[in-house]
Amino acid sequence: MPKDAQTAQDTLLDIRDLSVEFRTPRGRVKALRNVSFEVPRRRIVGVVGESGSGKSTVLWAILGLLSGNARVSSGRIDFEGRDMLRMSEDELRAARGEEVSVVFQDPMTSQIPVLSYARQMRDILYRREKMSDREKRRRGIGMLERVGIPDPESRLDQFPHQFSGGMRQRAGIAMALLTEPKLLLADEPTTALDVTMEAQIIHLLQELQAEFEATVVVVSHNLGLIAELCDDVVVMYAGEVVETGDVHDIFHDPQHPYTRALLECDPARLPERSAKLPVIPGDIPDLTRRLGGCIFADRCPRVMEVCRTDTPPDQPTASGVARCHLVGGPHADPDWPPPLDVLTVRTGEGGPRRAAPDQHAAPVLEVEELNVRFRTAGALPALVRRIEDPFVDAVLDVSLGVRQGETVGLVGESGSGKTTLGRAVLKLVEAQAGSVRFEGQEIRTLPEARFKPLRRDMAMMFQDPVGSLSPRKSVRALITEPLQIHGVRGVDFDAEAERLAGLVRLPKAFLSRYPHELSGGQARRVGVARALALNPRLIIADEPTAGLDVSVQGEILNLMAELQAEHGLGYLVITHNLPVVRHIADRLAIMYLGRIVEQGDAEEIFAQPAHPYTEALVRGVPQPDPDRRRTHVSISGEVPSLMNRPKGCDFVARCPYAQERCRIEKPEHRVQPDGRVHACHFPLR
């Protein structure tokens, strides 16, 4: 954002030297320190950063909605020349209602569940006294139509719970745009949505911004979203703006080592499958301490002596500023930044790419025709209400195998049944039909008492790294828990705890910590250590990178790969994150509505998907490259409810290639000569 080129007239929002502190029992957290950036009119500005970067705090500060323990210690936020921090509560409320509005991350919690959309929209327009209720209603209908909600006339009188997730976010956008605000703020607008939905929402925001000539500030950790949507980018780290600039400059010529590292860590950016993913070592600094020097110095690959003592000034770059000694001033390095294909960050410790697993290796897990059904109504109510089939099929005829030393990626959107499948294998949910064999032994029908010894050989990693650790247990107790459960004798538990901590490279001192004192990455390591405690042969990992920042997820994936190479583990990785799974999976299984629609070699599937759904997923991932923006969205709509499974192909309503036969006949699983399995009447290859 060149400051001189644009006159003040063109700057809608100007944030200067904003500092915010939070009073907490742990001391004062200096959440924002001297944050400055401008938002020019009619531009989309992306604020990007990892957790703890303060990006959301900026957003709440703009709205004047900081929590009660926050204090703005300095700075100003000028909106059309008026400082929002010094506005009275009344002025601020007027501005929030009419000129600034927000699209929230989770539409479920940000919309009022007991009011219909008609009522909520009327309330938003309460300041327009001259407008009659009929006009307001007409406006609401028009806006719903504009954001792509079919049949807006009757939908307007519905309640949030009657809308699906994607629809709800569309309605949220409609409500935000109702007053035709000058400034639209969006807080992680796609994080709660699935990949196919995300693409649609990005596309919608772009269209609407052009149409309403609105100015938009998007806060996100998702580099793909930022690259796809934004004109200008503000990169934040630990409460400071480290770099600003035009989206092309940020993604093609980043100046700050942190921006550079962040880009390098994004698995979607790596053109080739690589076994070792880049990582930024270390953790975000403790913001309760007095900080001196460069905020990124502790983790920077190019740290110099001066970085630890002197805070770098904002150095001008091609289209913005970068807060780094390397970029300008007496310590500038003419060779910085190196060309983009040179990695500046570490890629984990050595080791060549592990050999592809033996095609004839012994299968660890074989799942055949597995079915999991959930009851939707009790036996008696079903009888009374004449529901013939009070069940839904969460997992339908799934066959899947994992060999020794192999990683199988199980990919699907929410509601695809992938997590249920993983849990059914470990008998955490009951499967009704089919077979699950572990090393040749049938386990589905095994009673729990006889299955318990086998649990030693099969471990699970859960989605939420912190939430899957018993909160009142120390790390030491947590990672030796499996030994205690299985009554392992003759082992020194303390020594074992240290051995396991060493295995996952968790510093010994952490053994006496409790889960809430761990960061996401550290908690994930504890989860891995616990899973490994009894030397299992199969690990089912449910979203192993969920809740982790980009700079940390590489570490965990590298660790998992390393342990696999060492112990010959079989992994079943359950995820919706395609860029990640691409780097770790040998084979892929794509699930849709409880059925596997395609299965085969991972690289081949990425290169040439056979099922239209797979194609949509593979192409649907937003690329962290502003030059590769998509011009159209390949599939529309959303995952239908399990309650109304289509008669023909499950994907028929959303498939761009659907034909008459797809509506009538359910496609069977077919095996192609190269081993690819798919369920489609008209495969793409």
Add this chain to the structure above:
Amino acid sequence: MSVNRSELDVGQPAVDSSRLPEEALEDTMRESAARERREKLRMFLTSWQGMTGLILVLVFFASAIFAPWLAPYDPNAIDIANRLSGPTAAHWIGTDQLGRDTFSRILYGGRVALKIAAIGVSVSLVVGLILGMIAGYGPRWLDNLLLLLFDTVRAFPTIILALATVALTGPSLELVLAIVIITSIPQYARVARTATLSLKAADFILAERSLGASTPRILFHHVMPNVVGPLLILAAMEVPVVVTVEAGLSFLGLGVLPPTASWGTILNEGYLVIRDTPWMVIAGGIPLILTTLGFTFLGEALRDIFDPRMGRGR
């Protein structure tokens, strides 16, 4: 809240860069955990409610435990000559209709109250906790059965239940205790059940199941530590209720039998002679009020500190 935070502003010394970042991080974490503990302690120490409660409760405990050493007279020593004396140098708050020293009787009465409170609250807490966890974690039918049981017990007014049982067995201290325990179990059980229900589907419970942990292990190692906190606060608030129930039943002659001193019997006897002297009713009532107040204050202060969601509107 008027907590003095100036101490927090003292700058932390800069991190010594010669040390491993790991150790520095370790120090930071230990420091901030210690700071959080200190802050909670300070919150407690500076809240007048918490401190008043704590002092009253300590006085109650001390006077009850050390009654034999503190009491100037034998609580049951009859001295007809000095009956209903009113405060004198020999009898600080007078004597009752049999000339027994009221002050000594109040101290001994505190022992009864403490005994009922300690045993009653702890037994019902433990039983309620276990039943509540079973109801919350177990199968649906068991949950429904236990809930039915809890609701049935709660449907009986305590006093009516006591009257009915006394009619069958005759009054005794043990009976009071049994009634107190039975009627307060459902409260603990319901709180424990709700908390357990919300944990049942938590990832860490699933994780334990996937490791093969048995149900008792999950309940006692992993559920209990997470549900017991609110129960302890509830217990602190429950003590005054138990103490008043005992006093009430004894007042009605359904509890502790004469000549044993209890705050309830003192009130009862004082009530009979209230036209001659008000001292017994006053002396019997004040410790009851102070104890009740003390435990309530303590319980509320603890809740404010450990469950910030409820009282942090400041």
